[in-house]
Amino acid sequence: xxxxxxxxxxxxxxxxxxxxxxxxxxxxxxxxxxxxxxxxxxxxxxxxxxxxxxxxxxxxxxxxxxxxxxxxxxxxxxxxxxxxxxxxxxxxxxxxxxxxxxxxxxxxxxxxxxxxxxxxxxxxxxxxxxxxxxxxxxxxxxxxxxxxxxxxxxxxxxxxxxxxxxxxxxxxxxxxxxxxxxxxx
Amino acid sequence: xxxxxxxxxxxxxxxxxxxxxxxxxxxxxxxxxxxxxxxxxxxxxxxxxxxxxxxxxxxxxxxxxxxxxxxxxxxxxxx
Numbered sequence: 001x002x003x004x005x006x007x008x009x010x011x012x013x014x015x016x017x018x019x020x021x022x023x024x025x026x027x028x029x030x031x032x033x034x035x036x037x038x039x040x041x042x043x044x045x046x047x048x049x050x051x052x053x054x055x056x057x058x059x060x061x062x063x064x065x066x067x068x069x070x071x072x073x074x075x076x077x078x079x080x081x082x083x084x085x086x087x088x089x090x091x092x093x094x095x096x097x098x099x100x101x102x103x104x105x106x107x108x109x110x111x112x113x114x115x116x117x118x119x120x121x122x123x124x125x126x127x128x129x130x131x132x133x134x135x136x137x138x139x140x141x142x143x144x145x146x147x148x149x150x151x152x153x154x155x156x157x158x159x160x161x162x163x164x165x166x167x168x169x170x171x172x173x174x175x176x177x178x179x180x181x182x183x184x185x
Numbered sequence: 186x187x188x189x190x191x192x193x194x195x196x197x198x199x200x201x202x203x204x205x206x207x208x209x210x211x212x213x214x215x216x217x218x219x220x221x222x223x224x225x226x227x228x229x230x231x232x233x234x235x236x237x238x239x240x241x242x243x244x245x246x247x248x249x250x251x252x253x254x255x256x257x258x259x260x261x262x263x264x
Binding site: 021024025028029032033036037040041044046049050053054055057058061120121122124125128139140143144145146168171172174175 | 186190191194195197198199200201202204205208209210211212213215216218219220222223
């Protein structure tokens with residue numbers, strides 16, 4: 001099994017164009033669900049997550065010569081996916097506002113606290129969408145999706161301390177934005 | 186912002202953005218789309234692969250040398 005994986009990774013990296021493409025398909029079949037799920041956690045929109053999964057595997061294929069098999073494919077794919085999602089968030093920054101039907105598109109229901117009104121939740125989501133993409137990604141993955149700091153740090157290519165700092169800054173800026181709107185969290 | 190405020194903000198954010206279903210998969214087979222993209226968009230030449238900082242540094246160096254041509258031998262010495 002390990003030899004099979006190793007052969008696929010070697011063919012992907014150094015094989016002929018046909019062998020590389022075949023190996024890429026094998027890797028795609030193995031990892032597409034995980035990559036899609038990771039992107040969905042960041043962009044929170046299934047159609048966009050599909051589009052970015054395609055973009056991620058295209059980037060992976062283009063950068064295959066730089067892939068180091070010793071570091072594992074999954075982490076590398078997650079890192080490429082995170083950067084693809086970050087690029088998308090940056091390109092959409094001016095246009096994007098979290099859709100109001102965001103929760104309707106996602107399978108898991110929100111954990112609703114009766115003390116927090118729907119209006120406050122909506123304003124919080126909107127204020128969050130105004131944050132810088134790199135802060136938003138860190139806060140979404142750590143706070144909302146409860147992913148381990150180490151995993152998020154690897155995906156973003158930064159240290160664990162930098163992830164914690166980004167999350168803290170995101171929460172502080174979010175709080176400030178809400179306070180400016182007269183909401184005291 | 187103290188630890189208490191931070192916890193409150195985290196809870197508020199979790200309520201505002203529901204977590205996604207981690208078992209969710211794509212609604213269709215995405216491989217044909219990947220294949221199409223691989224075929225239609227070949228590798229771009231890395232003409233502008235330098236980060237902006239490299240270009241800014243180069244521009245600053247050129248400007249410096251243009252204003253102070255007597256510094257050229259010094260730069261050449263350190264090259």
